[in-house]
Amino acid sequence: MSEIITEMVKEKINEFIDRSKDLGLKVTPQRIAIYKELASTDQHPSTETIYKKIKDYYPNISLTTVYRTLETFEKLGLISVVNVLYNAARYDANLDPHNHIVCTVCKKVEDVYDASLTTLDISDKTLGEYQIKGYSILLNGVCKDCRSN
Amino acid sequence: MSEIITEMVKEKINEFIDRSKDLGLKVTPQRIAIYKELASTDQHPSTETIYKKIKDYYPNISLTTVYRTLETFEKLGLISVVNVLYNAARYDANLDPHNHIVCTVCKKVEDVYDASLTTLDISDKTLGEYQIKGYSILLNGVCKDCRSN
DNA sequence: TCTTTAATGATAATGATTACTATTTCCAAA
């Protein structure tokens, strides 16, 4: 189950350490482990998944720490969240072609009608081995209300 | 708090009833209420939000019913989920410009590198009153593994 | 080494969702 730490990952970890120092973040073994696990995979893991991997060689790390740390990293731009709207399912009865814009602060979602964004053609190469059903574009920014507060 | 039910919404509800019958779904007052609430808003509400609205005039509706019903509607294509990956936060240490493809069955997420999708330019009109930070495209389909099972 | 401040671990609390089951209701067929 142990992974090969490639040169590329080592390099990313070093960059991470440098950036942490610049940002005034303390460099702890937990943080290094968490970053390392995330930098070593392209699986876009959940918090739980990262926690379980680290547990193998760092058995007394706390799940809370992993949650807290990933959130910290994300806020500082050291990593990113794949799914900004992970909190609760959000539904839409509007089946017309359209996209969405989400406010990263209040999580409000608004419709975006822009024909140039609903008619992209996706190359077969891009799809790989997937049988495509569609795509959705999620713009993100800060809404007027959240900027004025 | 009561909403004006526009002609358009009435029409959508009628279509919904017809499609339900076609699909062999029983048409219950709960289902009509749930569909109506969703068709009456562009706020992309959560299950809880829909539940609370209906409670005002249908006090003994069950939250469970709202959860179950939205899921049913979604599976049959009567409505859609804005955020397919609503289950748990998923992280990425890869900050290079790229997009993602998600398998709608197993929720696996893979990277998509396609320059034509990372260099879209979004018109100011599209952004409305948002201060844009970026966008992400989520392709969706069924992966090879899930197709063969 | 010392100090102080941020980070961690353990646990409890909360929030979202799903599982379970007895009861009810839709609706097709008599």
Next chain:
DNA sequence: TTTGGAAATAGTAATCATTATCATTAAAGA
């Protein structure tokens, strides 16, 4: 119309993801 049975609902318990709290520990600069 009534009725039988499958499907849907309500209510509750259980589970899963996440956040809050707080006492203890450890990083890193003086």
